[in-house]
Amino acid sequence: MKQQQKQQGDVLIHRIKSLPSDLKNRSPKNGSFVLAEGEATGHSHTVPAIEDVQLFEDEKGNLYLQVESAKPVKLSHQEHNPQMIDKGIYEIGQVVEVDPFEESINKVQD
Amino acid sequence: MIDELTPDQEKQLAVFCEKGIETGLSTKPVNKTAAKKFGKKLCDFLKRPYKATIIVDGPYHAFLSTVSFAQIASDVKLKPRSKNQDLKEDVKKLVQQVEKQLAEQNVFDDCDLEKLFQNTIATIKSKKTSYVYPYLEGQVFSYYVYFYKYFRDVLGIKYEADFELLEDSVNFGLIYPLENGIVIISERWKTIERKGTQLHCETGPAWEYKDGSKGWSLNGIVVPQWLVETPAEKLDPKQFSEIENVEVRKEFIRKMGVEILVHKLGAKEIDKQGDYSLLEVDLGKQVGNWRYLKMMNPSIGAWHMECVGRDCNTVQEAINFRASMLKSLKNDWKPEELT
Numbered sequence: 398m399k400q401q402q403k404q405q406g407d408v409l410i411h412r413i414k415s416l417p418s419d420l421k422n423r424s425p426k427n428g429s430f431v432l433a434e435g436e437a438t439g440h441s442h443t444v445p446a447i448e449d450v451q452l453f454e455d456e457k458g459n460l461y462l463q464v465e466s467a468k469p470v471k472l473s474h475q476e477h478n479p480q481m482i483d484k485g486i487y488e489i490g491q492v493v494e495v496d497p498f499e500e501s502i503n504k505v506q507d
Numbered sequence: 508m509i510d511e512l513t514p515d516q517e518k519q520l521a522v523f524c525e526k527g528i529e530t531g532l533s534t535k536p537v538n539k540t541a542a543k544k545f546g547k548k549l550c551d552f553l554k555r556p557y558k559a560t561i562i563v564d565g566p567y568h569a570f571l572s573t574v575s576f577a578q579i580a581s582d583v584k585l586k587p588r589s590k591n592q593d594l595k596e597d598v599k600k601l602v603q604q605v606e607k608q609l610a611e612q613n614v615f616d617d618c619d620l621e622k623l624f625q626n627t628i629a630t631i632k633s634k635k636t637s638y639v640y641p642y643l644e645g646q647v648f649s650y651y652v653y654f655y656k657y658f659r660d661v662l663g664i665k666y667e668a669d670f671e672l673l674e675d676s677v678n679f680g681l682i683y684p685l686e687n688g689i690v691i692i693s694e695r696w697k698t699i700e701r702k703g704t705q706l707h708c709e710t711g712p713a714w715e716y717k718d719g720s721k722g723w724s725l726n727g728i729v730v731p732q733w734l735v736e737t738p739a740e741k742l743d744p745k746q747f748s749e750i751e752n753v754e755v756r757k758e759f760i761r762k763m764g765v766e767i768l769v770h771k772l773g774a775k776e777i778d779k780q781g782d783y784s785l786l787e788v789d790l791g792k793q794v795g796n797w798r799y800l801k802m803m804n805p806s807i808g809a810w811h812m813e814c815v816g817r818d819c820n821t822v823q824e825a826i827n828f829r830a831s832m833l834k835s836l837k838n839d840w841k842p843e844e845l846t
Binding site for chain 2: 401402403404405406409411413459476477478479480488490491492493494495496497498504505
């Protein structure tokens with residue numbers, strides 16, 4: 398059975414059936430697509446920017462990953478164990494937490 | 508009418524920003540000649556008879572001097588000097604410093620300064636006066652001055668000549684022009700510690716003046732001395748509850764670590780599921796009760812905690828809350844793989 402949900406640290410990877418409309422291509426950085434970047438540490442969750450892998454974003458900056466290669470691609474991070482992502486379309490999210498002092502909901506960045 | 512900035516004008520924004528920060532945090536001693544010239548210019552602008560400029564070592568001395576000299580009318584007849592006044596060493600030093608400067612400028616050479624300052628200290632001690640704010644904030648106002656300087660110097664916007672006074676003021680510490688024509692100017696910082704653009708020092712004062720005035724700051728928040736200088740493991744959660752300022756409370760948490768604080772504050776377990784626990788803790792006045800999800804980081808084997816919505820009653824609800832950024836998620840968030 399195809400895996401539906403994956404999580405590496407604070408990055409959420411959720412399989413979806415199709416890409417939403419009106420997406421723009423996100424460019425790779427140093428040969429990788431960055432799914433999330435830690436502001437303080439400079440660490441990042443990345444997948445290689447190889448043929449058959451594309452990263453998209455919508456107007457609000459929400460990310461979508463499309464893996465078309467038959468071979469799974471590796472999701473890497475400096476502190477977390479790697480994971481393999483199968484062929485498919487995924488919504489990429491980030492874990493959120495509450496700042497109880499500001500009463501705001503913010504993305505967690507590890 | 509300017510519709511768009513040129514690339515060079517855009518580049519200059521960062522340059523002016525940096526210059527503003529550099530001036531605001533400068534620890535270079537005040538140029539005495541420039542300070543006197545400025546004092547005279549300021550009195551002219553205020554249409555006051557200029558008498559003298561006194562340069563003191565910091566805000567505390569500026570405050571003492573201002574309260575003291577504010578009592579002297581410009582035409583007052585001054586008494587001869589008194590002796591054996593009971594003044595502390597640092598105030599005696601200040602009096603000598605002020606006396607020397609007044610003598611150099613041929614003003615109030617027979618002023619009973621010791622008595623004047625002693626009276627001021629008594630007034631302060633009896634709480635009959637509180638801190639007097641400066642007329643001009645000097646170097647700490649440089650962010651504002653450099654903002655306007657950019658428009659003038661780069662975009663060619665013309666201001667009234669009075670802007671020059673503000674522009675000059677950033678070369679000094681606090682500035683108090685008194686009605687009797689005395690201008691008190693304090694020195695700039697003696698030391699300043701920062702992390703990026705924020706005042707920050709984890710071992711001692713983040714800023715200090717030559718007169719001994721100092722303050723403590725963490726991540727740009729002014730905090731009490733004990734919060735900086737008490738080791739994290741010796742911080743007492745009782746102190747946390749007593750902190751009135753919410754920003755300071757945040758710094759307490761940052762220093763102690765939320766995981767330790769939540770436990771020390773006597774968190775109540777609401778739900779448990781495997782390695783996960785949902786805890787409720789009282790974060791004190793104005794903030795109230797919040798819920799934290801305690802979990803294990805499977806890659807590094809360390810416990811950590813994150814605050815979740817107040818309406819989360821189970822571990823699963825808290826996990827779903829954390830994944831609520833996913834628009835496509837309709838069911839529970841239960842990843843098959845978690846690293």
